[in-house]
Amino acid sequence: MSSSNSNPSIRDERLSDERLVELQESVRSNWKTGAAVDFEDAIAFHESLPEHKRFARVLESASSPLLQPRAGVPTLEKQIDLLRSLHEDGGAELLPTTIDSYTRDNEYEKAQTGLEETRSTGTNELNGFPAVNHGVEGCRELIDDVDAPIEVRHGTPDARLLASITFAGGFQSFEGGPISYNIPYTSGYTLEETIEHWQFVDRLAGAYTERGVTINREPFGPLTGTLVPPSIAITVMLVEGLLAATQGVRSITLGYGQLGNLVQDVAALRALRSLGEEYLPDDVTVTTVFHEWMGGFPPDESRAYGVITLGGATAAIAEPDKVITKSPQEFKGVPTCEANVAGIRATRQMMEMVHEQSLVLDGVDDEQGLIERSTHALMDAILDLGDGDVARGTVRAFDTGALDVPFPSSECAAGDVLPARDDDGRVRLLKFGDLAIDADSKEVHDARLDERAQTEGRDPSFRLVADDVDAITDGRLIGRPEGGEGDAN
């Protein structure tokens, strides 16, 4: 059961100028570096940046998918080196700065300790870059010293101070959103709280945007990274896109994480783009990002390359605007710079080779139709439940289970949906809970999973789900029981 009440006061309304200033004042006092945040000074800094460091401009004007890895280390010097190397050796056109877990928890004191320990011991005691502790000046040094646009990537439910400091520090792209950085990333916040927090972040991005400094916002598409059916992921993207647009965001990158079935992934990326165009206001520039497989990786680097390059092939066919690459060391821990470079280069090789070919796959249109129909049903339910207000509707939808996510960390989502792969490896739902997708779509899911149950001669159960979760780690796509692969292919 969800902990939020079902009569939420939250509304999808633009925060007033006064409220923005008021909130900014209170937020900046949360850690000492907040004092350095000054909007006018920040605008001036952004205006001083060359064209090729303007995130939205670079992303939106690209003619083929740009590559961006994930990467963050505690110290400024090492972060600069790391990003330079990813750009120069890896050829990443867009760069990341991944934030450490303490900062995500707003535990700046602990982050400070970790940063200082790292400086004294030389080994990384944080799993990312503590941008709040580095402050506005630290961020600007990073922006100045690295020759490509950089995005803040994190997982912070309450990212208000992080946004204030990194925007002032010159970053022009910011990942996350009230659902996508709540449900997979924390158990400590209600959706109302995170929607409120992200309204501030988006409103702040909107304020910069109004002044001609476009801040790109990127809802986190993969959610829990674990067999999330496309319609659920896309619905969350649309909701977060709508909420951001209300606050004045004009550059929105909707995301989706590789599931591993080529047809389904291509269909989902196309649906993401077309639904994004359909639902988001005309004055928003919609781009899309494809994340290479976000679930559990194979333990060895060689097999990890197989997963990564399948992502590259998918991207070459679907042509999203951006691809977030994985490294071959994903299984074990935060990757070395070399491994990150290797992930980018392997992806690029595959993409370049496949991109030249006009590949037309059977069944993409049907699958896209299914995804769009289910997503429409979910969006309808949300808007209904909210009496036309997407913020209220979202809270109620999660409360009632009309919207749900598999394997949520947070209790905001019922967690009653259970995904499983069908005989073709496409992700379907085994259990719908109270999910508000249409009956036709449900029939498709049921029929496809029945096929699989027959192929394998076993009843669908949690065991099957667990097998599917492990499958790619184990070197396969579908978690077939030993020796029971059937001959349906």
Added chain:
Amino acid sequence: MSSSNSNPSIRDERLSDERLVELQESVRSNWKTGAAVDFEDAIAFHESLPEHKRFARVLESASSPLLQPRAGVPTLEKQIDLLRSLHEDGGAELLPTTIDSYTRDNEYEKAQTGLEETRSTGTNELNGFPAVNHGVEGCRELIDDVDAPIEVRHGTPDARLLASITFAGGFQSFEGGPISYNIPYTSGYTLEETIEHWQFVDRLAGAYTERGVTINREPFGPLTGTLVPPSIAITVMLVEGLLAATQGVRSITLGYGQLGNLVQDVAALRALRSLGEEYLPDDVTVTTVFHEWMGGFPPDESRAYGVITLGGATAAIAEPDKVITKSPQEFKGVPTCEANVAGIRATRQMMEMVHEQSLVLDGVDDEQGLIERSTHALMDAILDLGDGDVARGTVRAFDTGALDVPFPSSECAAGDVLPARDDDGRVRLLKFGDLAIDADSKEVHDARLDERAQTEGRDPSFRLVADDVDAITDGRLIGRPEGGEGDAN
């Protein structure tokens, strides 16, 4: 101009029993280890082998593509370790023993020196395993100590002694053929000579086969590994298959090397199988093998993985019976065992993930039709030129240029055909020389290359061919001029 005369005496006829014995006697005297060859004793040894070491049986009964790397080191002990590791760590179902270059030249004395130097210095002074020098006993030790079927892979124009010793030594599969191990591998033999040599090898394999010990034979499909159009490669496969069948070979694996365009590669593998069934006698079991990219590799391992895994994806769709894997160290030199294992594992991961999916690609049937039509034209020309005799016809076809191979090492082929990629990355012919493919097929090649010339705004020339040869090394599929990619995709 070819050095062979155009009125060849060679005929596609089965060598008599007497001739076989006579040749065997003379061949075995070429190096001291030949003395140990004894047919009856060899049959007994083969019969003592367990089922899972019988090459043809394992290959022909497999339900999905088997993986086989390339690998050979000079000493027996290290070769045993290497193969065990490829089998156990890499999961290769079929194993190789790649022979060193001196043995390929029948320079057993030099191979002996290299072997002895390797033993004393500990560093590998040969680029493969000198099976003749190891002799029948050495080979049997290898077969006994390794728990999977092993093939002899080499590149030897005159492999008569090598075959005699390795067959007696327990190997049940032998790569090569009179054209495929002549034209790309040497400049020192006429086709008549190599056909004669391989008639002996095939006849010997046939003699074992008659006694119930099936020796699998595998013509080398990739030829020069460098942009060989499918119809040319397949024609050579059919010719070598026919010649082998005449001598009594009953298990033939026809090969094809990845070109990088998915549609063309899938079409070619399907054409290879169907033409193999069409041309080869009914009592021959035809299987197919797909070689991962045989041309120049990217220098860095990460990008090499992109090339290798695209091969894996292709294999998963086309489902040949066997896949020969490459290692990520291909560019630089003979790979370490670990790199070889990595190549197998990356391939496997991609294959397993893609194999579960039913992927139907547009255009495969058309491309297959084109390949089959061109191949029929080439086969017709050969049989015409030989007055129905494929051996004589082949010699004459190469003499006249009716059959030709791009970038031949040998003067037996005119080398007047020049390949280039079309706008979609499929390999076409820019120059046909006197190649006997039909006018319709030529029109397709011309039209497709015109498209590309237009996209790039440059006239087709050797420069374009050279750019295409380098393209994959440079991280692309098509050798576009800088900044001239056009927007045809």
Added chain:
Amino acid sequence: MATIVLGVIGSDAHVVGITILEHALEDAGFDVHNLGVQTSQSEFVDAAAEHDADAVLVSSLYGHAQQDCEGFHDELAAAGLDPVTYVGGNLSVGQEEFETVRQRFRAMGFDRVFEPGTQPEVAITTLHEDLEETASVPEHVVVEQ
């Protein structure tokens, strides 16, 4: 049947692993109390006391396990508890050798330290082994999983 307390420590939110573990342990017949993600040391200790847990299984994926587990065994001792303790997941930041990591967590008091990707079956087998006789720390265990 033995009682097990299970959770993800610190501010780590990786939930998939413990969800799978929970199901597997329940299927194996254990009485499982899954505290979920982002569980503090004291929540672990309280739950262990409340349910009189035979074993406490701590999961940590995100790399901050060491900081999060510091002093955990003192807390348990202070509460008068001595359950079998396991820790598993991706226990350090980066690509450190697992053996080094294991030593470190062993020194912190964990009875067993599991490497990334440990299958539930392994946990079940060792739980059976370790909880066979008494619920106290088995001194005889030599072969680490």
Added chain:
Amino acid sequence: MATIVLGVIGSDAHVVGITILEHALEDAGFDVHNLGVQTSQSEFVDAAAEHDADAVLVSSLYGHAQQDCEGFHDELAAAGLDPVTYVGGNLSVGQEEFETVRQRFRAMGFDRVFEPGTQPEVAITTLHEDLEETASVPEHVVVEQ
């Protein structure tokens, strides 16, 4: 324009590289004599003498370059020849560091040693450099390609 003799030494049959080199050198205006693959030392020496070559370019891909090139410069000297000599390709078996390989072939008398994947343009540039003054071995070359 300078005269160049080009070939693949020993029993190596890798022909693609020299075919590309031949075209590129010809386009750059050199007088090129391509001896093809599987060229013996004496074939190189004879051709160099016959055409009065300014430079001899030896290619080797298959890993036996060292054995194949042993004594090559003695043969040249014995024939009274002293052309600029280059060697390039995959010069050793396995994954040896290129710097070690370079040292070895320099010691054998080659003026320049080129690593795998060297572009024809590089060869052309250095040929221009090395053949600029006289056709003798340039002592001033410091930066190796």
